[in-house]
Structure formats: structure tokens, C-alpha cells
Amino acid sequence: MSAEITQFYETEFAKNWEMKVQQKDSRLLPTVTTDSFRGKRKWYNQLDAGVMTEVTERKGDTPDGDTTGTKYWIYRRKFEFVRTWDEDDEMQLGSIALPDSDEIASFTAAEARTKDDVIIQAFDGTRKVGETGTETETFPSGQSVPATYPPGGPMVSMGLTVQKILRAKKILDENEVDDEDRYFVTSSQQLQDMLNITEITSGDYVNVKALVDGEVSMFAGFTFVRSERLPVDGNGLRSCFAYHKSGIRWADAGRSVHIDVLPNKRHARQLRGVCRMGAVRVEDKRVVRVLCDETPGVS
Known part of the structure; x- marks a missing residue:
């Protein structure tokens, strides 16, 4: 049976691959202190603040004094990214390119996001301290701004407000x-919150709008960084963080990329990217957790 010529029209297809929308760079790494190490863990030494004493007598005995301080530890963590192709995949894709080089770019983007995740976990995670690194230290409640801040009014959870930002600033100042x-x-939700709340004065609104629009990055002495990877708990509270660059230490422990043929997998071709890193909160007083409600209808 004959067919119309339209049924013979050719369908064209792309021969290359495109990456879906995703975060490709680490946004938090430039905001923390970086280091490197090669063992499974590394310790750091902290010196306690000193106190001066007044001298009230002539030719008196010189008092004794010892150096005191603490140790905190960073531990290596290992992450991998694996893609495996059957030995016939490249042939059966025909003129479509095998996405091996594209997957290397995908690994690099995944590594960047992992760096941010490790840093975020260090903000308020339990850290190892002490002489042998077996003691633990949890994040203190006094370094948190609750979702219901400010006190004195109805106990209502709110999104990010100017009052919460100023409270975080005050905690760091007092420390x-x-x-x-x-x-x-x-x-991005917290930046939007700040435009919606009624407490903002006209002057604040102009500054916050410029912040949201990306025209400026500073507000109340903080450089603002957007991350969609901050944790949200079961009650819809997102943990945001105000901190000093010296408050978090991230350390690189090496990375490698392998492209191998696997004889035990019928000569499948495998790409495996590996990165090793760790992060730790240097000192509790340098980090403030700010809880913000993201449940519908809040802010």
C-alpha cells in the first residue's frame, strides 16, 4: 500500500549530551578556611585567651604560668562517582557520542556540591575534641536563634527577619x-521572606531588595551566600548560618579520576571519580544557627 511522502520525512536527533540544570560550583568553599591533609585525621591546636594580672609589689616573686588550650580534630571522608558502560554501548549508540567526557564534567559538579554538603554538616554537627579525638562536642543551644525569635510576643515561627539577622550579629559581636x-x-526562600515581612522599614526594604536582586551582597556586616542545600527538619524549619570565615575549616585529602576497562565485567568501560575531604567547626563561638520556618503561610 502506498504512503504519502510526509511519512518519509527524516527525524533528526542530537549527537551530544547536555547537562540538566544543577549547581556546578562550590558556593561555600570560598567562605571558609581551607587546608589539606593525607592521613585519616588531623588535629589542630587552640590557645586559650590570656589574662593580665596587676603587679602590686616591688621586687616580688615572679608567678608561674602554664600555656593552656584545646585540641580539635578533622576526619577524612571519602566519596565516589561511578559510571559504567557495557562494551557494546558505544557501538549501539551509533552516531550519538558516548557521554564519557560529559560525565567527567558531571563528576566535577557533583564534587563541588559535596564540598558544600560537608561544610554545611560541619556548621552545627558534633565535632571531635580532646587529646585522642574520642571526646565529642555538640553545638550549643546558646549559639542558635530560634524560629520564634524575637521573644516576648506570641510564640509564632517565622521565616528570616531583620531581627534574626541582627540577633545573629549580636551573638558574634558579644563573642x-x-x-x-x-x-x-x-x-532563596529566606531572602524572599525579608521582602514580605512588615517589620522592614522603607530604608531596610531598599537594602534588602538590592540584596535579593543581586545588586549587593552585604547586609548588616554579612556577605550573603545563597544555597539550596541547607537542611530542613520535619517541622519545616530550615537551618541557616551566620559565621566567620575562620569558624569552619575544610581540608582536601586528595582526588582522582579513573577510566578503566573491567575484564571481570565483560570488558565494560568504567569512569570512577573519587574525592576525599573533611570539615570541622573550629570554635562554637564563631558560628550561629538561625532557624527559619518554611511551612506554607509563614513569613
């Missing part, structure tokens, strides 16, 4: 954290 290199990491 004598350096004014420079302060950061505040939030999701």
Missing part, C-alpha cells in the same frame, strides 16, 4: 568575633 569576613548562608 568578639572579628568584623571582617562574616558570612550568612540562606536559601
